[in-house]
Amino acid sequence: MRAAEDRDPAGLGTARAIGFVAPALLLVGLFLVFPALWTLYIGITDYQLTGPAAAEPSVVGLDNFATALDDPLFANSLWLTALFVLGSAVVGQNVLGFALAWLLRRVRPALRRTVEGFVLLAWILPGPVVAYLWFAVLSRDGGTLGLLLGRPETAWLVEYPMVSLIVFNIWRGTAFSLLLYTSALAAVPPSHLETARLAGAGGWQTVRDVVFPHIRGHVLTNTLLISLWTANDFTPFLLTAGGPNHESEVLPVLIYRQALESGQLGYASAMSLLLLFGNLVVALVYLRLLRRRA
Amino acid sequence: MAGVEITGVSTVYPNGVRAVDALDLRVVDGELFALLGPSGCGKTTLLRTIAGLEVPAAGTVTIGSRDVTRLPPGRRGVAMVFQDYALFPHMTVAENIAYPLRVRRAPKARQREAASEVADGLSLSGLLDRRPGQLSGGQQQRAALGRAVAAGADVLLLDEPLSNLDARLRLEARTFLKRLQHDLALTTVFVTHDQAEALALADRIAVMESGRIRQLGTPREVFQRPADTFVANFIGSTPMNLVEATARDGHVECAGARLPGPPGLVDGTPLVVGVRPEYLAPADDGITGVVSTVENLGVSSLVTLDCPDGTPISLTVPEQHEPALGRTLTVNAAPGRLLFYDAEDGGLLDG
Amino acid sequence: MTPGWVVRRIGFYALVAVVLAFFAVPMLWLAGAPFDARPGFGLRWPEWTSANVHATLRHPFAVRSLVNSLVLCLVATAVTTAFAALAAYALSRVRIPGRDALLYVLLLLSSVVTGTAAMVPLFVLMLQLGLIDSRFGTALVIAGGMLPAAIFILKDFVDAVPRSYEESARVFGASPRQVLGHVVLPIARPGIATILVWSFVNAWGNFLLPFLLLRDVDKQPAAVLMRTLQDEGGSANLTVIPVFSLLYSIPVVLLYLVVNQRYGFRFHGGIKS
Secondary structure (H helix, E strand, O other): OOHHHHEOOOOOOHHHHHHHHHHHHHHHHHHHHHHHHHHHHHOOEOOOOOOHHHHOOOEOOOHHHHHHHHOHHHHHHHHHHHHHHHHHHHHHHHHHHHHHHHHHHHOOHHHHHHHHHHHHHHHHOOHHHHHHHHHHHOOOOOOHHHHHHOOOOOOHHHHOHHHHHHHHHHHHHHHHHHHHHHHHHHOOOHHHHHHHHHOOOOHHHHHHHHHHHHHHHHHHHHHHHHHHHHHOOOHHHHHOOOOOOOOOOOHHHHHHHHHHHOOOHHHHHHHHHHHHHHHHHHHHHHHHHHHHHO | OOOEEEEEEEEEOOOOOEEEEEEEEEEOOOOEEEEEOOOOOOHHHHHHHHHOOOOOOEEEEEEOOEEOOOOOHHHOOEEEEOOOOOOOOOOOHHHHHOHHHHHOOOOHHHHHHHHHHHHHHOOOHHHOOOOHHHOOHHHHHHHHHHHHHHOOOOEEEEEOOOOOOOHHHHHHHHHHHHHHHHHHOOEEEEEEOOHHHHHHHOOEEEEEEOOEEEEEEOHHHHHHOOOEHHHHHHOOOOOOEEEEEEEEOOEEEEOOEEEEOOOOOOOOOEEEEEEOHHHEEEEEEEEEEEEEEEEEOOOEEEEEEEOOOOOEEEEEEEOOOOOOOOOEEEEEEOOOOOEEEEOOOOEEEOO | OOHHHHHHHHHHHHHHHHHHHHHHHHHHHHHHHHHEOOOOOOOOOOOEOOHHHHHHHHOOOHHHHHHHHHHHHHHHHHHHHHHHHHHHHHHHHEOOOOHHHHHHHHHHHHHHOOOOOOHHHHHHHHHHHOOOOOHHHHHHHHHHHHHHHHHHHHHHHHHOOOHHHHHHHHHOOOOHHHHHHHHHHHHOHHHHHHHHHHHHHHHHHOOHHHHHHOOOHHHOOHHHHHHHHHHHOOHHHHHOHHHHHHHHHHHHHHHHHHHHHHOOOOOOOOOOO
């Protein structure tokens, strides 16, 4: 609060302070700001990876965007991305994360640590490894799921690609929601919970009437963040690479395939812009929430 | 050893607030000096300006005979104890105390030696290898003092030295601090918002408000003859009675009574009569009122009278002399204990 | 203990068991398959052997890719931590002109410009700079992506350090360098450790950027080699992939255990690894 708090307690001086910030800003500028702005430009050209348009790209205006709007693959991808975000993040990770945080509140510490340990491990293991683990579980050559359900010949990733991706991403990402809700629940005053118990409220009533009002902000924060990460997640590429026949081609995978496999850099950029714009909207809402709480 | 001289110092914050406003002050060599005032009065900023942590927008700071206004904090010959003590949590008590020597690259053996010497004088010898987190509040305070002493500075600056201690420990630490300062005879400036602390500790007090000094004097002067109504209100554990009055025939009329007043006032001049509750006693004539509350203060009691015109007047009475509630009581002050203030600017009128 | 209570308890533990199985089963494969003489995709008790380990170590690219991962990660982690620490400290302590706007933009960037959304311009940029197949260049791109979040997490830590520590050191005559070395760095150590672990785990698992920017197998990290091995398919690779996955996972699992042991898994808003 005191104005003195901003007055350089270490005697660093503005010039040296700018010197301290400069290296970080240089990298951020070069590898985040510049690419983001450049996307705008590449998005209105016919830039290609190979061929004549690779050497001399020309500006084609909004053609790429018009093409995208007419492209059934793009519409398909938007739909699949929405499904992926809604199913695995907004509903899946959110609900499972909260349920675990709530249920594990009062179990024995050893059990709680075990469950938390596995959930966190799923989050921490490298993406290519977990993708392979699930590739194995869902494999048609004696994968664990097929063995368990007595259908060893089923190619789950081919027959149910989106469901597989959604289940996979719930498994992969629930840890964040679990951590966030655990700390949120710890902040609910025990006296409120006890009041509910004295009033004879059941578990569900307690959650609805006492817990939820306290953690509403956390629910929103959590939903925004995990949605943003899920929409930008490239791991589906490792599991299904968009297949079979574009049935699981979420936006990041489509962008990659258009850019690097088909070489349509301009067109892919135009689609990236949409992702950037979606991210921006979510991030702005998130920052507004943060600011209001602060 | 050195005195501190502050001439025309103004310290302005980036947001334009003048925390210290064209202030002059002289702290004599070896003196224990208090900067007293409510929060936001600029006392801490003034202390930080002396330390060199704030750069004044105008004026000069002189320590000894050196103009230190443009010198960085480390080269002014000052040591400072912060309100939160700022003991480095990753260092032991010994390392903390020896820190000023470490900065000057003194040999390790010399550092250790200095630390144990200082610790002896502060009864911290057994705690040299502890970390600040393992010390009690009083021990932390002494460790911080030890570090300041070890710096061998000419001037010691203390920011709210007792405010982080609980009430009982505070008294003990106060006595300790006064003796330590006396033994070292080190010029010491401390900041406090607690008037009792300033009265008890300081040789002289500057009462500050809005970046200026309202009164400068010994504790006795400040207590007995506050220079204006602000100081009168601020000093004293029971607030001074400040009653609106009017001058008439060399007397003042207040609270339905007629009291001897200062000479040379035009009839009808509005003024304020101030008298400490401690200086009022039952008398044959004076201010009369009905006893409305009696508050036990331990060895004395604070009695509040409701005067006929509704003015409340309070006085202290020795224990077992408390009047009954509802009784009518007449009180007066010893000669010279009645103070008269200008009703407009609040300044003390000579008389 | 009413019958209802008993049923609820049984239901509760059944639920916990199902959740535990859901999370544990895919991982258990990583414990058995690497040491199984006839590894398959399914979970089973292994016929113990160490032949797979030897085969993996003899694989032409396996060990090399792990070394590549290590180089990539160490550079990215060191750059991120050093740059973020400097920036976070200056931003926390000095009111540089335009600081608040800068912080806001950084916060925005940290979530908006993801590798996924910026893969085309990043690829083109590195192509034109001639940095495709440069491990150092790729590490810098990864660091650039992690920096905004790292700066934020560290700034939170530094903001919580009382300014009186530094002021106190200064009053006793410490130079800015001494203030940093004696006071700020030791006190900020937990924050710096957090960023080290966080950025290492993030960079270690990063697949997209190396996949995009390192086309030469000799330079690809483990993340990309995993993908290559998986793509090649065939049962021959089942001798290599399980051991390789395990080797590739060990560093982060160890880090996880250390962090869990020493600090417990505290929650730092917005951290994802």
